[in-house]
Amino acid sequence: MGDDANRAADPARPAGLARGTRVLITVAAAVVVFVGIWFARELLVPVAVAAVVVIIAHPVRRPLERRGWPSWLATTVVIAVGYAILAVLGLLLVVASAQFIAILPDYADELQSTAQGVVDWLQSLGFSSEAAATAAGAIDPEQLLSFAAGVADAVLGAATAFFFVLAYVLFMAADASRFSRGTSVFGGARADAIGSRYFSGVRRYYVVNASFGAIVAVLDGLLLWALGIPVPITWAILAFVTNFIPNIGFVIGLIPPAVLALVIGGWPLALAVVLAYSAINVVLQEFVQPKFVSDAVGLSLTLTFFSVVFWTLVLGPMGALLCIPLTLLVRAVLLEPDPTTGSLRHLTGDPRAP
Structure with a gap:
């Protein structure tokens, strides 16, 4: 009775739950949804x-x-065409893996020597032996061999999921044909x-x-070949x-060849790889490429990194490759149909936000 009386006394007061309550319920629902996606990621990633x-x-x-x-x-x-795209990507991953x-076995001794050298250098700077060993563990042969085994298992798992991706492509392409004929x-x-x-946009x-x-791959490959990596x-x-x-992505792609350059050629070769990689990737990825994708994506830098x-x-390593279309999908489904979400769309970087 008291709430009804207050609402009647104040006609401008909106009916229903308070805004803060609605926000909390929305956040709670989103958490439940994304936890469900996390549990079902092995099913949803191929989709x-x-x-x-x-x-x-x-x-x-x-x-x-x-x-006709x-x-x-x-x-x-x-x-x-879809199968050809998947076949090329699968072949690239198999060859690289x-x-x-x-x-790795051919450079085990060099990796061990380099790791010990990194430990000694860090200890000379005042780091404890435990901290130095932890930092150098990234190039420890045993750690890298374990990582290689993980890569092999991941490739095998991807091959298993590949069958489901092929089936989904078949059915989705047929459905797309039916939808395209509708008004x-x-x-x-x-x-x-x-x-x-x-x-x-996707x-x-x-x-x-x-x-x-x-273009980046060809230039980087030629550079590394010229440097003897x-x-x-x-x-x-x-x-x-x-x-x-x-x-x-640029940093992830730089670390392995830079570490290998450090192992076989010392700090000068590693520094040359880092500088040359940076010159190629920064020019193309930071100055040229954004001019072609900024209008299609329309996401702020902060939201892009967070995504x-x-x-x-939520989805594992494939989430990093799918983050942009998934974030755009969330915005297209939840924000763009609602005319009252202009401020939120503007915060996401949407150039069409009112």
Whole structure:
């Protein structure tokens, strides 16, 4: 009775729960949802990968159908393009993993010597022996061999999930054909516009990143070959893959060849690798590439970095590669349809926010 009397006395007071209560309930619901996604990540990651592949390959359908190709044949071509993308990525990962595992035993002694040298240097700077040993453990041969075994297990697990990705691509491509023949995909002009922007943004993001990633990979591979770093193809593939990880991908791709350069050539060679890598990647990834993807993505730098950390925590390593389309999907589903969320969209970096 008291709440009803107060609401009647103040007509401007909104009905229902207080804003703070609604926010807490929304946050609690989001936590429950993402915990559920974490538990189901082995099921959901292949779905997400297949969806991205179909989004990238789907535009192949339009010119074929305009030329009079039957729908089933255009769908077959889309599926073939999707399978080709997956086959190339799978081949790159297998080659890189095999070469990485093969070279570790050949450099075990050098790695051990370098690790001991790092320990001695850190102790001379005043670090305790435990702290120095922990810091040098990153290049300890046993740690790297254990990591190599983990890489082999991950590749085997990816091969197992690959079957499900192929099946999802097949079914999603067929569904996309059916949806493309309808007058409205999402039930309204506004929703269709949001979906169209999302699909085109994801497609452009991956196509542009793949193009620049290939350029970076070739330049990095040639650089490492010229400097005499072993298995430059492996590190070129790593540079290509990590180009899809925003902000920190360059650092992840730099560490292994820099450590190997330190092992075989000492600090001067490692410094040369770091400087040359930085020159190539900073120019392309920080100055040129953003001009092509900023309009398609429209995410602030802070949110982009947070999305890498968050989706990696939720989905594992594949979350780092899928973080941008997943973050854009959350914004497209939760924020863009609501006209009252303009301020939140603006904070995310959306250039179309009112």
